[in-house]
Amino acid sequence: MRRHRYAKIVATVGPATNTPDMLKALFLAGVDTFRLNFSHGVQADHAKVHAAIRALEAEVGRPIGILQDLQGPKIRVGTLRDGRLDLVAGERIRFVLEGAEGDRRAIPLHHSEIFAAVVPGQDLLIDDGRVRVRVTGVENAAIDAEVVTAGVITNRKGVNLPGTLLDLSPLTEKDRADLAFGLDLGVDWVALSFVQTPSDVLEARGLIGDRAGIMSKIEKPQALDRIDDIIRLSDAVMVARGDLGVEIPHEDVPGRQKELIRACRLAVKPVVVATQMLDSMVAAPAPTRAEASDVATAIYDGADAVMLSAESATGRYPIEAVAMMDRIIRSVEGHKLYRSIVAASEPGEEETPPHAVATATAVLADAIQARAIVAYTTSGTTAARVARKRPAVPILALTPSRSTSRRLSLLWGTHSVHSDDVDSYEEMTSEAARHARDEGFAKANDMIVAAAGIPFHTIGNTNNIRVIQV
Template sequence: MRRQRSTKIVATLGPSSATVEQIRTLFAAGADVFRLNFSHGAHEDHAERVKILRALEEETGRPISIMMDLQGPKLRVGTFAEGKVALHAGRRFRLDLDKAAGDDNRVCLPHPEIFKAIQPGDALLLDDGKIRLKVMACDDKSADTEVIAGGVLSDRKGVNVPNAVLDLSPLTDKDRRDLQFGLDQGVDWVALSFVQRPEDIAEARKLIAGRATIIAKLEKPSAIQHLAEIIEMTDAVMVARGDLGVEMAPEDVPSLQKQIVRACRMAGKPVIVATQMLESMISAPAPTRAEASDVATAVYDGADAVMLSAESAAGQYPTESVAMMNRIIERVERDSLYRTILDAVHGTPDATGQDAITAAARQVAETISAAAIVTYTTSGSTTLRASRERPPVPILCLTSKIETARRLVMAWGVHTVKTRDARTFADMVQSAQGIVVKEGFGRKDDKIVVTAGVPFGTPGATNVLRIARV
């Protein structure tokens, strides 16, 4: 099965997409990567979905990528004596470590790391930003605040601290248990929530120990201050616009999204745009025009993937959501302006032989109207370099490692195929010629551009380019 587009679709699985038939239908509609949200569901539920996906992989002969999304730390207020209170603008409200039930004067905030990080003048956002407090005075155990934007606050609502870096690991005890479970199940990607600084990724990488690749979810403004270092440390990035939109002004999020996508493209790291992309399709069979434009914008910007959350996990129209996203992407990529906009952002290759070969492969493929660029890779680095170039022809990734094939499903323009080990470069070219035809990328006498690293099995050693005729 060959997709007729370069941008990939991530679909979240949930109650609306849990059965064999439902998941098979999502795949047929266009889902490339399947997300397991560990904020919800028991391990048994996720294990069953992994089992279904691996069986579907066998059935279709196509590598399927599985992402586990860790919940991360959840900062919440305590409980109220009457379950909820009304906070009014201009009133004072106290947050402290006292576990006693709260009232309209105070409530427990059982997170000492927040009190250690905040300063007078900082904002605190409650219940997804619906209620806004301003810190007037604080110490290590409490904060006196003024209500700036009031509302009804009920038990255990979330707290956001937009202007502070919290001394808090992105991995809770629950996350560590979930991570071990996911790695045992053989997930391909681990999405790390609450990333604030590069050290957070280093901590997760030590635990993962090469068994999966890491997606840094950018949902905190503090992470943006370390954007270059985080991109360097991670394997991929997710623009988590929902949480960013709570902690930042809404008008700042679109330009920030473009900055992140651009930075990831320059670095050759896959980037996913996520959250509320087709939100109205949770309960309606068609998106708003604004939502269609939102998906299109991410595609024009050159994002590797766009993601569905509740639309496919818990909505009434999961298959229709995937199909709609598929149609939007295909339509954008047919637009005569698409290549002009996409090519406006193009990084300068690093001064290495590997980057020089990959940049040349794109130019050669364009000049000779090649049917495809074929990359032979073990670690995936050769293929990711080709994807960074955003060539005007498909990228066919051949690898003998199923783990690499699954992970590279995420990358822009890449069609992965697990193949046997090649003994020589000539053997590999001959194999590529046959696979190009079998997978529907070319016909007899078409030209292909082949890149690889010789000797085979040396990660990152892209050093050969050849033009071949099918």
């Protein structure tokens, strides 16, 4: 089952879509990777969804990726006396570390890390920035503040601290339990929330190892200060525009999105653009024009994948949302300006032999109008290096690793196939031709281009190109 597009679709599973029939319908509509959001639901429910996806994978005969998204630390106000506070601009309020009065002079904020980090003049954003207060004084167990933007605070609303680096692990006890559970299930990707520094990724790597790919969610401004190191240590990146858009000005988000996509392409790491892409389709059967343009922009920017959240998890039109995203992607990729725009945003080349060989493979395939590029890959690196060039020729990735084939369902332009390993040059040639025919990429006498590492079974050593007539 071949997708006739390059960019991939990630869809969140939730109450609206957690049955085997709905999962199959979503896959047939265009989903390449399913996201399990561990901020909601219980482990047993996620296990059922995981099993259903693996059963679907066996039924359709195609690798399907599963992304476990960890909740991460959530900073929230506590319980208020009357359930809410109506704040007006200019009034003075106080947050307290201990106690639970829940009034204007004792708003519970049971997070010691905040009290240790904030200084006068910094802002706290409450309820996704709907209420903004400015710190005027800090004590060991109290923070005085002035209301800048009026609004209502209700119980357990979230708090953001733009520009403040918190001494806080991205992995809570809940996350660690969920992570162990997910790894035992066999998830392909783990999305790491609240990444602030490279050490956060290293902490997760120590727990995950190579059992799953680490996808760092960029939702904190502090991460942008060390973004190159964070990308280098990660296996993929998610541009989590929801929280990021709360902590940086809205007008800066589009530019940051472009920067992150470009940096990930340079580093040969898949990048996913997420949050509110078709948000109106939670309740309506069609998106707004602005939302369609938003998805299109991510595709023109060269993103590997775009993601649906509430649209597919709790929305009334999950299948329609996936189908709409699929149509938008295919329309953009078929537009006469698409190739020139993507080529213009290509990052500079990394001057290493494997990257040069992969680039030459893509250029050669385009030049001879090959039907496909066949990338032999164990870890996925060879396919990723070719995809970095964003060739006009589809990539057929052959791998002996089932986990790699599933992870590659997130990679731009790549159709992954779990196949037997090859041991010789002749076998490489014949297997490339056979799979290109079987997967519908080529027919007799068509040309394909194969990229591999010689000697075989060597990870990350892309050093050989072969033109093959099927």
